[in-house]
Amino acid sequence: MEKKITVLPGDGIGPEVVASAVKVLQVIGKRYNHTFHLGYAAIGGAAIDQFNNPLPDETIAMCEESDAVLLGAVGGPKWDNNPPELRPEKGLLKIRKHFDLFANLRPVKAFPSLLASSPLKREVAENVDLMIVRELTGGIYFGEPRKKTNEAAVDTCVYSRREIERIVENAFELARLRRGKLCSVDKANVLDTSRLWREIVEEKKFQYPDVEVEHNLVDSVAMKLITNPGQYDVVVTENMFGDILSDEASVITGSLGVLPSASIRGDQFGLYEPVHGSAPEIAGQGAANPAATILSVAMMLQYSFGLKEEAAEIERAVNAVFEDGYYTADLARHHDRVLTTDEWTDKVLNE
Amino acid sequence: MEKKITVLPGDGIGPEVVASAVKVLQVIGKRYNHTFHLGYAAIGGAAIDQFNNPLPDETIAMCEESDAVLLGAVGGPKWDNNPPELRPEKGLLKIRKHFDLFANLRPVKAFPSLLASSPLKREVAENVDLMIVRELTGGIYFGEPRKKTNEAAVDTCVYSRREIERIVENAFELARLRRGKLCSVDKANVLDTSRLWREIVEEKKFQYPDVEVEHNLVDSVAMKLITNPGQYDVVVTENMFGDILSDEASVITGSLGVLPSASIRGDQFGLYEPVHGSAPEIAGQGAANPAATILSVAMMLQYSFGLKEEAAEIERAVNAVFEDGYYTADLARHHDRVLTTDEWTDKVLNE
Ligand SMILES: CC(C)[C@H](C(=O)O)[C@@H](O)C(=O)O
Numbered sequence: 093m094e095k096k097i098t099v100l101p102g103d104g105i106g107p108e109v110v111a112s113a114v115k116v117l118q119v120i121g122k123r124y125n126h127t128f129h130l131g132y133a134a135i136g137g138a139a140i141d142q143f144n145n146p147l148p149d150e151t152i153a154m155c156e157e158s159d160a161v162l163l164g165a166v167g168g169p170k171w172d173n174n175p176p177e178l179r180p181e182k183g184l185l186k187i188r189k190h191f192d193l194f195a196n197l198r199p200v201k202a203f204p205s206l207l208a209s210s211p212l213k214r215e216v217a218e219n220v221d222l223m224i225v226r227e228l229t230g231g232i233y234f235g236e237p238r239k240k241t242n243e244a245a246v247d248t249c250v251y252s253r254r255e256i257e258r259i260v261e262n263a264f265e266l267a268r269l270r271r272g273k274l275c276s277v278d279k280a281n282v283l284d285t286s287r288l289w290r291e292i293v294e295e296k297k298f299q300y301p302d303v304e305v306e307h308n309l310v311d312s313v314a315m316k317l318i319t320n321p322g323q324y325d326v327v328v329t330e331n332m333f334g335d336i337l338s339d340e341a342s343v344i345t346g347s348l349g350v351l352p353s354a355s356i357r358g359d360q361f362g363l364y365e366p367v368h369g370s371a372p373e374i375a376g377q378g379a380a381n382p383a384a385t386i387l388s389v390a391m392m393l394q395y396s397f398g399l400k401e402e403a404a405e406i407e408r409a410v411n412a413v414f415e416d417g418y419y420t421a422d423l424a425r426h427h428d429r430v431l432t433t434d435e436w437t438d439k440v441l442n443e
Numbered sequence: 444m445e446k447k448i449t450v451l452p453g454d455g456i457g458p459e460v461v462a463s464a465v466k467v468l469q470v471i472g473k474r475y476n477h478t479f480h481l482g483y484a485a486i487g488g489a490a491i492d493q494f495n496n497p498l499p500d501e502t503i504a505m506c507e508e509s510d511a512v513l514l515g516a517v518g519g520p521k522w523d524n525n526p527p528e529l530r531p532e533k534g535l536l537k538i539r540k541h542f543d544l545f546a547n548l549r550p551v552k553a554f555p556s557l558l559a560s561s562p563l564k565r566e567v568a569e570n571v572d573l574m575i576v577r578e579l580t581g582g583i584y585f586g587e588p589r590k591k592t593n594e595a596a597v598d599t600c601v602y603s604r605r606e607i608e609r610i611v612e613n614a615f616e617l618a619r620l621r622r623g624k625l626c627s628v629d630k631a632n633v634l635d636t637s638r639l640w641r642e643i644v645e646e647k648k649f650q651y652p653d654v655e656v657e658h659n660l661v662d663s664v665a666m667k668l669i670t671n672p673g674q675y676d677v678v679v680t681e682n683m684f685g686d687i688l689s690d691e692a693s694v695i696t697g698s699l700g701v702l703p704s705a706s707i708r709g710d711q712f713g714l715y716e717p718v719h720g721s722a723p724e725i726a727g728q729g730a731a732n733p734a735a736t737i738l739s740v741a742m743m744l745q746y747s748f749g750l751k752e753e754a755a756e757i758e759r760a761v762n763a764v765f766e767d768g769y770y771t772a773d774l775a776r777h778h779d780r781v782l783t784t785d786e787w788t789d790k791v792l793n794e
């Protein structure tokens with residue numbers, strides 16, 4: 093197989109974790125006889141510094157020519173006081189919107205060897221294996237009108253039927269491939285957009301009789317994700333709720349540093365990135381945990397290229413390194429030897 | 444002291460927990476020589492059944508004549524398919540808006556004797572003592588336009604400067620009376636309403652040089668509330684974020700069944716209610732935990748009547764009963780003797 097991948101290292105620890113993930117990708121390519129053509133481009137703060145634009149046209153053009161995109165992370169204090177249009181996150185929002193990447197998939201699965209780092213009791217966290225499906229290109233993130241004066245401000249949450257249908261279909265399909273359970277999250281007792289959302293889920297469920305659906309309010313799910321996360325299989329929700337709940341869910345398993353994500357649109361194209369941010373405070377020290385980005389490459393292989401075996405091989409290797417007790421600084425406890433980003437990546441490569 | 448209190452038992456376990464709290468209120472009145480005049484009125488599902496209106500005019504009139512309101516809980520499956528205007532929650536939203544109860548205070552404090560019921564590790568939950576201050580009468584809950592057709596839906600999040608200023612001032616004042624730390628939560632990297640919110644917090648902070656302020660994004664706080672809840676003192680945020688974060692925070696300490704809330708407006712008037720809902724599945728069985736409602740009465744004594752000593756006395760009694768190992772069903776573990784609502788209330792009264 094031959095594939096073109098655009099690599100967007102971004103800011104902070106982005107370049108470091110991306111470098112690790114690229115090494116893993118190349119080893120997989122060699123082993124399984126695939127050719128991955130990599131092109132590098134700028135996004136976020138790095139792109140603001142170089143092109144005064146968090147998502148330059150050159151970057152868009154290169155992504156358009158590619159089969160998938162691997163992103164590190166964007167943002168940092170350097171650009172925190174920039175005007176909204178010149179902030180690193182704007183690059184992220186724009187690339188999602190430009191490529192219509194409406195489905196953000198965030199798997200959260202417990203690695204038994206990491207549970208000691210979880211704030212939750214072992215018995216609460218140990219059987220967690222859920223996937224949050226967040227709508228990524230609609231809702232209050234992009235709705236118009238939006239306006240701010242010195243006296244008042246307005247944001248608008250809008251959803252069209254089609255926008256809801258496609259994400260809900262996506263979630264039903266995923267649930268069907270997993271344990272067949274779907275939890276749809278809304279605030280239908282208050283919001284009109286949530287009422288439409290709930291209606292559409294009710295309509296769609298007849299096309300997926302093999303999937304068991306429940307509706308739940310966002311405030312209630314915010315509780316149950318902590319009291320009983322093991323009950324969830326696929327959780328689908330709109331953009332803003334998804335932002336909050338997926339970050340909340342990311343702490344269950346003990347490390348943000350191991351969580352990958354995919355942003356897809358229904359065809360093969362997708363953008364893959366770790367859930368963690370750019371962590372500027374540890375950038376350049378070799379202290380970053382590359383696991384989340386390496387696992388994001390595994391998601392790329394699976395979702396964009398259909399390479400299930402190769403993806404599983406990466407997951408197996410990452411798990412084995414954890415089982416052997418090798419950790420980067422974020423996960424290490426007193427008695428562990430702390431590995432640098434490169435040393436830890438080498439362990440994975442050896443596997 | 445002589446005070447008028449309107450009691451709104453509501454639905455599900457509402458009447459049971461309210462009955463317990465009223466007993467406690469009366470004992471306190473006798474002991475400290477206060478007269479509390481109680482009037483009962485309907486809200487929620489009970490009011491829909493009786494008056495076809497979740498907040499009848501009679502109820503509003505009685506509350507207007509009162510110094511404070513004690514509410515049980517509203518809602519239940521019986522009314523779940525009613526049209527929006529005839530749903531129990533509408534009564535709650537209307538009473539908040541009618542009385543301009545813009546500040547919802549939700550203290551979350553660990554009872555050492557309950558930590559075994561927490562999903563969090565003991566060392567994570569044990570020193571938690573925070574207060575979430577949620578804006579309660581603005582934002583996307585009440586913004587216009589709001590509209591739903593079969594093809595699309597819209598909700599609007601609006602905040603005026605004045606709406607933000609008053610809740611932020613309230614939070615600064617509370618922080619000053621506590622440990623002097625304020626965390627303001629927004630999504631300023633995406634929302635215009637959040638940018639105005641952040642600006643106003645920045646302006647106000649000069650009037651409270653003794654309070655240490657930080658800004659944090661809602662997704663990030665959703666994580667930190669679980670990984671390190673002990674770091675928070677007062678957390679202030681807008682209506683929708685507050686709904687989600689306060690419910691999330693409610694699981695930290697091990698039981699929703701012990702968490703009170705106050706909804707106030709800056710003068711003495713306020714509405715007090717337990718954080719938990721109407722729990723229709725256990726209604727009428729004597730299985731409800733009245734602690735949250737009893738502690739809501741303590742908040743009433745403190746915030747509406749300025750009776751600090753009496754409030755502290757209630758908190759002490761509740762804590763003592765827990766320390767003695769008496770629990771209702773929601774908190775009991777294998778070896779505990781389970782007390783009914785009335786039996787547990789009697790223990791508190793004896794204290
Ligand atoms: C950086 C920010 C705009 C972004 C979001 O809110 O979507 C981030 O929090 C995420 O979840 O990817």
Ligand SMILES: CC(C)[C@H](C(=O)O)[C@@H](O)C(=O)O
Nearest residue numbers: 281282311532533535536686
């Ligand atoms: C019942 C519902 C409308 C209400 C809200 O969202 O405000 C509830 O969740 C609460 O937090 O009091």
